[in-house]
Amino acid sequence: KAKSAGRGTFRFFTDAMDREIQERRALEIDLRRAIIMQEMSLVYQPQFEIDGNKLVGFESLVRWSTPERGSVSPAQFIPLAEETGIIDQLGEWVLRTACKEAAGWPEPLTVSVNLSPVQFKSPKLVSIIVGALSSAGLPPSRLDLEITEGALIENTEAVLLMLNQIKAMGIKVSIDDFGTGYSSLSYLQKFPFDKIKIDQSFIRSLETNADSAAIVRAVTALGKSLGMMTIAEGVETESQLELIARDGCAQVQGYLTGRPLAADAASELISTRT
Ligand code: C2E
Ligand code: MG
Ligand code: MG
Ligand code: MG
Numbered sequence: 001k002a003k004s005a006g007r008g009t010f011r012f013f014t015d016a017m018d019r020e021i022q023e024r025r026a027l028e029i030d031l032r033r034a035i036i037m038q039e040m041s042l043v044y045q046p047q048f049e050i051d052g053n054k055l056v057g058f059e060s061l062v063r064w065s066t067p068e069r070g071s072v073s074p075a076q077f078i079p080l081a082e083e084t085g086i087i088d089q090l091g092e093w094v095l096r097t098a099c100k101e102a103a104g105w106p107e108p109l110t111v112s113v114n115l116s117p118v119q120f121k122s123p124k125l126v127s128i129i130v131g132a133l134s135s136a137g138l139p140p141s142r143l144d145l146e147i148t149e150g151a152l153i154e155n156t157e158a159v160l161l162m163l164n165q166i167k168a169m170g171i172k173v174s175i176d177d178f179g180t181g182y183s184s185l186s187y188l189q190k191f192p193f194d195k196i197k198i199d200q201s202f203i204r205s206l207e208t209n210a211d212s213a214a215i216v217r218a219v220t221a222l223g224k225s226l227g228m229m230t231i232a233e234g235v236e237t238e239s240q241l242e243l244i245a246r247d248g249c250a251q252v253q254g255y256l257t258g259r260p261l262a263a264d265a266a267s268e269l270i271s272t273r274t
Contacts, residue, residue: 024080027072027076027077027080028080028084028086030066030068030069031064031077031080031081031084031086032084032086034064034066034090035089035090035093037066039064039065039066040062040063040064040090040093040094041062041063041065041262041263042060042061042062042063042094042097042098042101042263043060043061043063043260043261043262043263044058044059044060044061044101044111044260044261044262044263044266045058045059045061045253045258045259045260045261046058046253046257046258046261046266046269047059047110047112047231047251047252047253048251048252048253048257048258049250049251050241050244050245050249050250050251050252051245051250055109055269055270055273055274056109056110056251057109057110057111057112057142057144058102058109058110058111058112058261058266059111059112059114059146059253059260060094060097060098060101060111060112060113060114061074061114061260062074062078062090062094062114064077078116081116082116082117082118085118087116087118087119088118088119088122091115091116091119091128092128092132094113094114095113095128095129095132096131096132096135096136098111098113098132099111099113099132099133099135099136099138099143100135100136100138101263101266102136102138102142102143103136103137103138104267105266105267105270106270106274107139107142108141108142109142109270109274110141110142110143110144110172111138111142111143111144112144112145112146112174113143113144113145113146114146114176115145115146115147115151116151117147117148117150117151117153117154120147120151120155120158120159120162121155125162126162126165126166129143129145129166129171130169133171139170140169140170140171141170141171141172143171143172144171144172144173144174144194144195145166145171145172145173145174146174146175146176146197147163147173147174147175147176148175148176148177148181149175149177149178149180149181149182149184149187150181152187152190152191153181153182156190160190160191163191164191167192172194172195173191173193173194173195174193174194174195174196174197174231175187175188175193175195175196175197176197177197177199177233178196178197178198178199178219179198179199179201179202179215179219180199180201185222188222188226188228192226192227192228193228194228194229195228195229195230195231195251196219196222196223196228196229196230196231197230197231197233197253198215198216198219198220198230198231198232198233198244198249199233199234200233200234200254201234202215202216203216203232203233203234203235203236203240203244203254204234204236206240206243206244207237207239207240207243213243213247216232216243216244216247216249217247217248220247220248220249221248224248229250229251230248230249230250230251231249231250231251231252231253232244232249232251232252232253232254233253233254234253234254234255235252235253235254235255235256235257236254236255236256237256238256240254240256241256241257
């Protein structure tokens with residue numbers, strides 16, 4: 001009896017696993033077609049200088065929506081795109097689209113684009129970035145590339161070489177989700193980032209966890225002494241904003257100051273704010 005129940009359980013698990021593999025495969029097929037089907041779009045979340053409440057730019061965030069699936073979260077499809085190599089094509093589309101849309105914004109507003117660590121495995125990355133800028137007519141100084149510590153873990157030397165080329169062209173480079181990965185401090189020493197994005201997990205616990213406040217203060221001070229700007233991500237409340245301002249953080253990005261907006265809504269915000 002016990003034996004057959006065990007077998008039944010095993011069968012149940014393999015069926016569930018098969019189903020999961022099938023679903024993943026179906027998602028991958030849809031993802032491969034998504035750009036051609038014009039199912040991808042970008043939304044733009046405003047970034048403000050805290051002092052003077054001045055709009056300085058937007059972070060582009062990719063959105064995928066299909067008639068059958070509705071909207072699929074980037075937390076779901078970005079990892080799949082990375083595992084399947086689709087990220088190269090998707091990443092290029094994001095770069096080209098963000099540069100083109102930002103070229104219509106007034107100077108000196110910047111657009112931040114997220115780069116996946118996987119994109120640094122392609123030797124074509126730098127030329128893809130150059131191509132996106134030149135076909136959009138966007139000056140390099142108005143593009144900001146966000147990378148996570150994950151990009152620097154493998155092939156550190158090769159990635160640093162690419163980052164130095166990128167930086168030499170006048171493009172800005174930010175370190176995203178700072179404080180969540182490994183060896184954060186050694187990366188700050190190895191590469192002159194323009195901006196440190198303090199991860200939203202520290203902001204979320206700012207009022208309830210004294211350590212978070214200490215971390216925000218320390219990162220801000222570190223940034224200042226290394227000549228790097230600091231921006232807090234995921235600021236949702238007035239009291240969080242007050243705390244990061246008190247701790248010396250220069251910029252803010254979060255639901256409090258602005259949700260991600262469709263391109264036309266971003267342009268509308270620009271016209272009321274500049
Ligand atoms: P990220 O680059 O750290 O982006 C910030 C995420 O936090 C975004 O989620 C944004 O909508 C969300 N967010 C902003 N303010 C708040 C807030 O006040 N509260 C809360 N709870 N959340 C806030 P989203 O758009 O779902 O993107 C998730 C992640 O997916 C991004 O994290 C980034 O790692 C990745 N991603 C998004 N677009 C792209 C892309 O074009 N390329 C690549 N490679 N990754 C992307
Ligand atoms: Mg980002
Ligand atoms: Mg982030
Ligand atoms: Mg993140």
